[in-house]
Amino acid sequence: MVHQYKLLGYNIVLDSCSGAVHVVDEAAYDMIRWYKDRTREEICEAIQEKYKDRPELTRVEIKGCLDQIAELEKAGKLFSPDSFEPIAGDLKERSGGVIKALCLHVAHTCNLNCSYCFASQGKFHGERGLMSFEVGKRALDFLIEHSGTRRNLEVDFFGGEPLMNWQVVKDLVKYARSVEKAAGKNFRFTLTTNGMLIDDEVIDFCNKEMSNVVLSLDGRKEVHDRFRVDYQGRGSWEEVVPKFQRLVKARGNKQYYMRGTFTHYNPDFLEDIKEMLRLGFTELSMEPVVCAPEDPSALTEEDRLIVMEQYEKLSELLLEQKRAGKPFTFYHYMIDLEGGPCIYKRVSGCGSGTEYMAVTPWGDLYPCHQFVGEEKYKLGDVFKGVGNAAAQEEFRACNVYSRPECRDCWAKLYCSGGCAANAYHATGSIGGVYKAGCDLFRKRMECAILLKAAESEDL
Secondary structure, three states, X not given: OEEEEEEOOEEEEEEOOOOEEEEEOHHHHHHHHHOOOOOHHHHHHHHHHHOOOOOOOOHHHHHHHHHHHHHHHHOOOOOOOOOOHHHOXXXXXXXXXXXXXXXXXXXXXXXXXXXXXXXXXXXXXXOOEEOOHHHHHHHHHHHHHOOOOOOEEEEEEEEOOHHHHHHHHHHHHHHHHHHHHHHOOEEEEEEEEOOOOOOHHHHHHHHHHEEEEEEEOOOOHHHHHHHOEOOOOOEOHHHHHHHHHHHHHHHOOOEEEEEEEEOOOOOOOHHHHHHHHHOOOOEEEEEXXXXXXXXXXXXXXXXXXXXXXXXXXXXXXXHHHHHOOOOOEEHHHOOOOOOOOOHHHHHHOOOEOOOEEEEOOOOEEEOOHHHOOOHHHOOEEOOOEEOOHHHHHHHHOOOOOOOHHHOOOOOHHHHOXXXXXXXXXXXXXXXXXXHHHHHHHHHXXXXXXXXXXXXXXXX
């Protein structure tokens, strides 16, 4: 499958199945576009008619270009066939119940009262609660027991606000470090925080033990403070920004992400990106809001058009900053065109419900954090293991070829079928498709591929 598009003056041709990216001139772009539907003679005539102002485009030149296209096709770099469907379910079937990552909900409570929060202010539409050390310890043991031969294990400390259960976070890290060597494992920890409770101890500990820290800042003060308020309705921007700056400065070269959210009230999210840069943050992410369509914060169709434009303008800014020696990272534009995920991973999806699970404060297992509270998808618990085989099988059966809408999509090997939670909340089925999310994803991929192409030309 070939996808062609024009962006920021570049003519991009992507061969979806091989992953090959070609940057071409206008004439070659048209030749590739017509290659499968017209004869060589028809293409020659059409090119000479369209490009009358380019006398150098002789029939000899055009046929030479067509020969190059034929060579690329022969080499599997253009019009390569989609031969991956037979392996679509292999990875999950072969995993044999191996789990590689857990999201520990150490706190089902929060010290902020964000109206757009998909987790219902940390309660996940249930009761407030804090994870005990005993439950967390059992979760870590469960992960070790079900990790097979995998050495590297991922654990996310999540909430709510995990710093509201800080002692347990520290104790669980200490416990994991005490057993990982004997178990032949290596734990990588991530902490997601709104920043309200960050202090010197938190900074020192996180910079020593956390492989990644995700910091929630929506951008401009007026955007952030519209939603991220305490229970008295006071905005949190003034309090958290200096703490985030201290943490990031002390963190040095270790990974972090400044994570924002764009909603109906800030579809012009590039202004929030610029504010984050002004504040000194360079590892950035902006996520579309996850909420019901009737929610006032939900993105409208008009908003999505603005967001599409913002993604393009963000591409320009990224190129400008890099060329000026002031690069920054935007999470959704990070792709590896050479190494990337293996084809099995590309077609099988994220692994929620199979390789990855979320653990509530009481030890219940769910496919991921966005399913917590959906009793239909409660998988079991860390004490007795997975008991809901039907639900797990439903997740295991999900891949890009199980969704009819994905089959003819050029981006399917990049999104791997998309987010099951978003599909479920949009359609009522994890096998559905969140179409609005698809549009945004495809635009992000076009921008990300463009940036790779532009960077290669700059070398």
